Amino acid sequence: MKIRNFILLMTLLIVTVSSQAQVSVNVNVGTPPVWAPAAPPATKYYYIPDIETYYDVPAQRYIYLKNGKWHRSASLPAQYRGYDLRKGRTVYLTSYKGNAPYKYYKNHKIKYKGHGHHGKGHGKAKKGHGHKKGND
16 A cells, blocks of 8 residues: 555656646747748837838738728738838837837838838848848
């Protein structure tokens, strides 16, 4: 009986220790789109200056201004559907933690002035494919 209790106790102890060792924490906000530059894992938003549009990484939605209101959509608005996201400039916003990056739209528009929409990206990306880190 003592051996049986000892074995039961040891088994319980081993199971408890092994289950605690398998706990992990994943802090990824979301998977960036294939066209986006490499960014820190906590990056939640990208700003695309050429088309004055944001991209919400966790929600996988574009955020753009239409008729004075901000809209979220799984695809770019019709007027930008021909825009080549791989060739255009993309800025990842690292310090903004809220849900409305467009709150700073006027600042972003000035700071990251785009080259305008030419149908296929601006085609004149600077070194690093025009990708830039943003801090707001």
